[in-house]
Amino acid sequence: MPGRFLICCLPLLWVGCTSVEEHRPSPQAKPVVEKAWDRVNIGTYDNAEFARLFTQIGGYGIKTENVNTLVLQKDGQGAEIWLHEQPYDAVQARPPDARSWEPGCYWSLMVRAKNLGSIVEDAAPLGWLPKTPVAYIEFGPSKLDVVVLTHQDTGAQVQFYERLTTPLPETYPDFERFGIPFNIMQIAGDRDASYEFFTQDLGFATWYHGDPYLSEKPEIMPLGIPVELTTRVPYRASIVSPVKDMETGRFEMIEVMGEDAGLTGRNFSDQCHDTSVGIHSVTYVMDSSDAFMDVAGYLDSPEYSGTHANGIRVQAPDGAGIFFVEDDNP
Secondary structure, three states: OOOEEEEEEEOOOOOOEEEEEOOOOOOOOOOOOOOOOOEEEEEEOOHHHHHHHHHHHOOOEEEEEOOOEEEEEEOOEEEEEEEEEOOOOOOEOOOOOOOOOOOOOEEEEEEEEOOHHHHHHHHHHHOEEEOOOOEEEEEOOEEEEEEEEEEOOOOOEEEEEEEOOOOOOOOOOOOOOEEEEEEEEEEOOOHHHHHHHHHHHOOOEEEEEOOOEOOOOOOOOOOOOOHHHOOOOOEEEEEEEOOOOOOOOEEEEEEEOOHHHOOOOOOOHHHOOOOOEEEEEEEEEOOOHHHHHHHHHHOOOOOOOOOOOOEEEEEOOOOOEEEEEOOOOO
């Protein structure tokens, strides 16, 4: 099927972008990058207020801070969370009332956790409320409790996973309440189109690519599909990573197939850009000029200037942003 994504030079404003139709190169022999994303970028109205979930409950520290940007990280490990303060009239990537069957942008940042009940209780006074009650799921050999917390001002969501059976991977740093980000989920209008973008255009490996799932009996789902519709409304999911079986730096895409049951609504694909409020992008920081230019050479476009002060923004089919930069500028 035709590919569509955006490439632009940035000094971090939504400028100089061009829609590139039919730009689907031959499948990558190797991935564009071979590591986890370095940052998650989230627009806020108030960085300090938003950060409290991570600093007061999750044990994250403030790595750097300036007038408009606050950088969080868990014990100096894993991806950083970059909070970018925006004006109060900024567009929300996904507003607080967005539903999982409404496609566009990132649904949630995903972290592993312990004692979900206490996290839900302590997060409520900070403005984070659960999308559903804590849900029980089984994925492969793992039995888990899962809950999605929504920030009521920005619409940004964090999805917490507590393993009830299988131990955490040895490579995942230990934590007390919740750990480092390991996955980020986007809501797709067409799961297969998004999956093809990641595996064909970016050369990423498949972690999971499943058939549509339908519940055998009514149940609570973290996606918020109404309980009475979970036996009628299937969803399909894929998970990819630059290198096979990576424990962090994954991308997940979910398509809720609810049109026949009347689950239709808005599309937020055009609201996901770097001046939006909410989760709008991840960033790969390239470790050298050569590595950065290799990415630029593959993601070629007439608008790419090659100057090291800039970066490259690639946009997935449903608007989710992926930045490639050479240096430490956001």
